[in-house]
Amino acid sequence: MTADAADPKPYHHGDLSRALVEAAERLLEREGASALSLRAVAREAGVSAAAPYHHFKDKNELLNAVARLGFEQMGQAMKKAIEGLATPSERMNAVGVAYVCFARENKALYNLMYDPGRDRDFRADAPQSPDSPLAIVMAAIRENAPPDAALIDIQLSQIAGWCAAHGLAQMAGNKDFDPLKAALGGEKAFFSQVLSHLGMYRGLKL
Amino acid sequence: MTADAADPKPYHHGDLSRALVEAAERLLEREGASALSLRAVAREAGVSAAAPYHHFKDKNELLNAVARLGFEQMGQAMKKAIEGLATPSERMNAVGVAYVCFARENKALYNLMYDPGRDRDFRADAPQSPDSPLAIVMAAIRENAPPDAALIDIQLSQIAGWCAAHGLAQMAGNKDFDPLKAALGGEKAFFSQVLSHLGMYRGLKL
DNA sequence: AAGATAATCTTTACAGCGTTCAAATCCGGG
């Protein structure tokens, strides 16, 4: 209680930049993406409509900051999901399921992170950090590859696996999948099974 | 030249509903998604801003009509891509590549079709029609499955293949993939190879 | 300590958006 519960109006908010990002994330999960206007974010943070422009060049830049936060949270959730798993195969499967689950549980945030209509200045999902979702997926697939695999095959498999997880994350809400989900005993099992069936796309046996 | 090049101002436009959808699609590929306002579409069609409301309840409903048109065009492009291909394996690969290619060549339209932020009243991509992109992908994967495969495995593989194609379509613009694309001799080869490597996600040999 | 300078926030303003409503315009059936 040293810096947080200060006076109600410090007039120079202190750390408005962070407060705006947090207000935006709060608004995003409370009211959905359509309610996420710059003015609404400013309102939620208790500040005037023009104040954000001293911390972000654009609405787009504020959304980029929200997305960056989302990538961190997603990476942490995925790391927690593979804690204590022994085999590379188990870890790879858990990473994929965790990826899709996070996307489903934070639908609006995930859509914001990968919105193809926005200018994202940072790399698609901050692959430079080893804790980014993409890096975690890449590592899990690499470590599960056969030891004699060629580098290019590993790379292509990594991309394929990531694309499949991303596609599943976006399509998982499709109502046509409901009977299949029920037959398998829930969404998580459905995600796991879909990812496990990737190989059959080529007509291979499992 | 019987009905198209009529008077410049028929005042009761004749078929404004279709004209609006076409104006929207034109605007979409000329100026991009951010320029696709209802007022801009009306302007492009040479009509007042309130006119669309007698043919579409919403902006959203107009966009749904544009998306429907996009699904038809995409299905036709995919059917043309498998004409004359002999084996199920060839057809499946061509379908996947055609799917991703159409999405890349009509980026704004494809994003509109699968925009997760919009209310889409029709089924995700009109699966009732056998010419819909989803139906074509499903059929190509089914016909390439081993004859003794269980129904549920086929279904899961269909979903997996579709998700992978969709994910690749959205991620294909990632600059990180450029060296790989170059090494393989172009985007089309890259798409084909990524889809062919789906199986390796499970550590299987190709 | 005091005053200058920079950073932050507010107020006001503008153009564009989606949408609604009343008034104007056109078309087909009596």
Add this chain to the structure above:
DNA sequence: CCCGGATTTGAACGCTGTAAAGATTATCTT
């Protein structure tokens, strides 16, 4: 011929993103 219903327009409302100018507070220099 004229009337009723469909179509289109014009103006209006509240919302948005963004810019400019003024007010307020923090920081730096001396």
